[in-house]
Structures are given as structure tokens and as C-alpha cells.
Amino acid sequence: MRREIAIDVDTCPDHVWAVLTDVTRWPAWTSAVRDATLVGGGTLALHGVVRLRAPRLPERTWRVGEFQARRRRFTLQGDGLGGRASVRFALTTPAGDGARTRVLVTHERAGWIGSAMARITARTVDGHLQTLAADLKEHCETRRRAGVPPVVTGSAG
Template sequence: MEQHTSIDVDAPVERVWAVLRDVERWPEWTASVRSVRLLDGGLRVGARARIDQPRIPTTVWTVTALAEGREFTWEASGPGTRTTGRHGIEPVGPGSCRVTLSITQSGWLGAVVGRGYRSLTDRYLAMEAAGLKALVESGAPDASDASD
């Protein structure tokens, strides 16, 4: 079961990527995340992140793929489920891009978990996309300094 959202952002890919990849600062721009703590240093394949979200158990995610400047994927597993989160950016014109965020539930309980969290997942994906867009398009210092 997959859920996703896409949003166009009036900013270059590099600027959006700098904010998106700085996962520990996500709580500053989306209420769907209370805290993110990288457990193994920076964002790279194999790195783990502990994420605390409202109404969802605190979960450790492992980065399984990363294409610098374009996308990253991380996964979390529980009894009978695997949750995959993808975060991608593609250029759509000079100085603008499209961000696509998705969550996929798999495993023998994945469909059940996905249906149970469907409404919440849709809300959180929309909040994350809108928060990212608002921060980056605002020109706030956080948006350009996120990779520092």
C-alpha cells in the first residue's frame, strides 16, 4: 500500500535538498515531526534516525538509498510490516522543482497497518510538503543555511 503527495516549489533543487536532507531540523518546519535524531552521524546509506511523531510510536528508520541532491529512502520494520519513506526532488523549470514524498507499507500486516494509518499518513505527508515549500519559498535563513 503506497501513499504519496507531490508539491511544486519555487526554488532551485539545491536549496530544497539542503532543507530536506537536514532531517534533524524537520520539527522546525512541520508539526508532523516532534524530533529526529541521527544515531550514526550524517544522512548516508546505512545511517539510522530515531523519529518521534505525534500519534505514531517512536521509530528507528534506516537509510537504504541516497542520491545526493535528488532523493533518499529510509525504512522501518515492525512485526509483520516494513514501512518505506521516499523523499525525492526533480527540476520542473529554471529555479523550480517538484518534491514527492511517499510512504509504502509492505509485509503480511502492511496493508492492515496502512489502512489503519491512512488518514493520518495523508495528513502528515501534506503537512511535510507544505511546510517544506513554505520554508524554502520564504527565503528564511534556515532554508539556505540548512546544510551548515
């Protein structure tokens, strides 16, 4: 099962990337995530481990399976008995406009249990993805209007 959500954010990609990759702060700006922990601390990086708790879903542990700072994309992957899931975040600049950012969130589930769980939790997961995208847009654009400078990460990918 695959689900994609695209949203345009009226601020530069560096700003959106800094907010999105600071996963431990997600609960401060989105109701889609109750708790986020970067296991071992530090910053989001390839092979890092993230624990997320979302409303009406069990806690989930994700591994960073892709992290490309230069291309502004990363993928969280979760494997379990009989199933696997991934959530990919990819940022682009629409039509060469460096003042705006398109965020594409792709969620995929596979496997014999993954497919069954996808059908059971589809509405909840879809709602969380929609909320996360809308809240990211609101948070980034509000910070931009307030004149808060973007935090530029120094990670290379």
C-alpha cells in the first residue's frame, strides 16, 4: 500500500529541511506526533534510530535508511514480523522558485502483516500524514512571517 502527500510551503528549502530533520521537536509543532526520540541523541543521520509515538497508534521504532542532505531527502524505515513500512520525505523547489518548497511525503507498507495492518490503520495513518504536512507548512510559514531566521544544518549527505 502506498500513499503520497505533496504540499507547497512558502519559505526556502533550507528552512523547511532544518525543521523537518529536527525530529525530536516534531511534537512541538504537530499534533500528529506525541513523542519523538532520536536514540543515542545527536542529529538525524543515515542509520540513526528514531522512536515515534502518534495518537491512536503504537510506538514505532524507525531506522534512517536514506539521508541525503544535499538532495534534501530522508527515509524512515521500520521492519517487523511479517511486514515493513517506510516514510520518505523529499524536498524540491517548484519551478526554480528558491523562496518556496514542495514537500513530498511517501508512506509505503508491504508484507503479509504490513498489508493487513495498512488496511486496518489506513484512515489513522492518512490523517496523521495530512496533519503532519499541514502543520509543517503552518509552522514554517509562521516562523518566516515572524522573521525567525532558518536554522541551516551542517550535515552533508
